[in-house]
Amino acid sequence: MNSQGASVLSLAEDIFEQAKAIINYYQANNLAIPTFSLQSSDPPTTPEYQSLQNALRTSIEDTQRLVEGPRKFLRSFAAQVYDLASFRIALDFELFTIIPAEGEISLKELADRAGLDLDRVSRVVRMLITFRFFEEKTPGFISHSSSSIVLLKDEELRCTVHYTLDELLKAAADSNISLKSTPFEADNQNCPFKTRHGLGIFEWYNANPYNASRFARAMAGATRSKLFYGLIFKVLSYVAQWIVTSTNYVGGGSGHISMTLAKLFPHLKFVVQDQDEMLIEGQKLISDEVRDRVFFQRHTFFDQQPFKDAAAFLIRQCTHNWCDRDVVTIFKSMVPGLESSKPGTPFLINDIIMPEPGIWTRLAEREVRQIDIVMLVGFRAKQRTRAEFLALLTEADPRYEIRNVYETGPLGLLEVYLRQ
Structure with missing residues (x-):
């Protein structure tokens, strides 16, 4: 086996051992092992668990990078902008709150209540389903997944994601313009946010009370x-x-x-x-x-x-x-x-x-x-x-x-x- 194959294999073995360590942690602390069920609870936030989690995530990421190769990684990395576009549409048109906590809603009713046409809603929702946001167990009917229901139930977290994809994502897209125009300045009057929105972030929130409340x-x-x-x-x-x-x-x-x-x-x-x-x-x-x-x-x-x-x-x-x-x-x-x-x-x-x-x-x-x-x-x-x-x-x-x-x-x- 060549060195790259051995590296993938050793990483896979690491993943197995690290996954066992996480299961052992759950069992030792009498915690329910996470699943994709809607009733599954959030993972622990202790430093010990976070250390186990980071070790597993690192091995998974390294394995994926080796298996994919740099070209596929770069394509998927750059394509995240389209994933975020789907997420932003779902937030702006309140799909996370329109879909009921229990049961299903037809794509047609979802589109009507969101004020969009059926084609666009279907495309956005089905894109997000590939990331385990929402489910389509019955063709043409949408329900929440364990990931999407969090954004229905937790308004503050929903605001965190929404303001990031609204105010800051727009500003991030103009980072190069801001840095080129004032490459040696460093204050909130010479930043990508002002380049994009026309005001520094604090002045902008003063002028936009809805966004300030969401922030x-x-x-x-x-x-x-x-x-x-x-x-x-x-x-x-x-x-x-x-x-x-x-x-x-x-x-x-x-x-x-x-x-x-x-x-x-x-x-x-x-x-x-x-x-x-x-x-x-x-x-x-x-x-x-x-x-x-x-x-x-x-x-x-x-x-x-x-x-x-x-x-x-x-x-x-x-x-x-x-x-x-x-x-x-x-x-x-x-x-x-x-x-x-x-x-x-x-x-x-x-x-x-x-x-x-x-x-x-x-x-x-x-x-x-x-x-x-x-x-x-x-x-x-x-x-x-x-x-x-x-x-x-x-x-x-x-x-x-x-x-x-x-x-x-x-x-x-x-x-x-x-x-x-």
Whole structure:
């Protein structure tokens, strides 16, 4: 057997052993083994399971690449734009919500309710069926699959996918135009999003309240998807155990993280700071259970921090939206709040901490580098390494120091203090 054949065989053996390890994990934790049934639950989000999952996915991907060869891979890779077009049509015409959770709907009725002709709906749906979105068990009748029903039941996740294929996919298509026009600028006024939409991303959302509302729900959905949900609460719950009074959440979006932590830790109070559009969404989401412990305050983190006597200041997934000079301004604005609080008050920066190349597994590194390109497309900003964070903190105020770094894959935490 030639070397390529041996490599495929060894990878296939790896796949077999890794699949067994995943089954063993499910059995050891008394979990139902996943199937394509509509009742199948989401996979675990623990680091142990994610490590097993990444190992299996890597072997499957390598095997597929060797078997296919580069030419077929490149063709299918480039053709994903048409797959995404089908998905975008299904979202825009609400096919995921028109198809009932149980039972079937005829293609004719689906087309009528979507406001499209039968031919186009049939072509889009049958394209998506090849990816296990929807099923056609009875000819001419469509039902949900285990993949598509998630988008029916989870509005936030649906918003995450929809805004990505709406706002950002359009902007990504103009990335080359943006970079050619301003190759050495790096801010949200010189980015693919503005090239495509005519406004920077924040101004555009201010001018488009429907999209701003969807974006706020999408951020909640993105947080709960994949690794984010399990890891962020592991990190923040750890931190919350030694925060004893109130936490100021800067750039807090709709406040969904504060609301969840408030439920987990009844002794904590949160002040969520952001712009009006995000706070309006927060007012819709808040429950009576935490209403007296989660408060909203209109504030931009480019202005001096007005909140005093906080037990901690938290800024989560914000720095990656801004260029270096803007991040320095954000860090400078936090100084008055830290100076007005007790010595030893932490400034917590919850964001991806980029690894050096090759330190993480290939798939884990790919996930964060995909997000880094999202920042390039949407903001002409970036994800940063620990060294890059430290340089910006020092430029903002030499008294800043990083005491601890919690690197947890796609979402980490910098524990920063202002030396008194």
